[in-house]
Amino acid sequence: MKVETWIFAITTLFFVVVTPGYWIATSHYFDGSGDWTGTVALAMTMLLALMITLYLGFHARRMDARPEDRTDGEIADGAGELGFFPPYSWWPLWVAMCLAAGVFGIAMAAWWLFIIAAGLGFVALSGFVFEYYRGEYAH
Template identity: 50%
Template sequence: MKAESWVIVAVGIFFAMIAPIYWLVSSDLTGTTALVMTFLLCALLGFYLGVVAKQIPDRPEDRNEGDIAEGAGEQGFFPPYSWWPLFCAMALGVVVLGVVIGWWLFIIGVGIGALTVSGWIFEYYRGVHAH
């Protein structure tokens, strides 16, 4: 994670240098604000990755003498495909349309949304991918 944190910090430094130059050239408040907030996001992410890098043991890719074979084995849990995010997005669409059209549709969308979010949360407790 050390390499990742340095990359993000370098990108943040780039945006910190570009923001005042952009302000002087264009006097655009919106773009300057976006560049400053991008710098703050990079600073936050770089700080988080730096703290996490100190908490975990060295990975083979963080050491100069690390071998590829040291990284063999299980790398983590990667979930298979899921249809639940699509259904959650459609439920959110019904909720937004409910705000525009009428409260009755909003209430129906919230009910459908509660079902789809609970389905997404509990998809690994039943069915083919149950643990």
């Protein structure tokens, strides 16, 4: 994970340089005050990249080196089980449809549609979360 740490560290440094540059460049167009919305968004992006850098750096020191992190690593060293990949599921479709209907209800001020979508969305989200506790793929 050291490579990933370096990638995010370079990204953090990029945003450290770009954020004040953006504020200075936009200050000529906004009566000398700068564009605070874009500047704050870039500063938050820089802090997010810094947070990920610190997290990866903290865990990279405590983990055993992965095959891709070692200079003598072979492709065969990475063989084996990579993790759990769930089978097909219809629940994400229903969750997305309820979310779309709810947002549409808010945008059109159709509160009745939002309330129906929220109720159905609760059912769909519950089904999605508890999918592996019942049925064919129960653990």
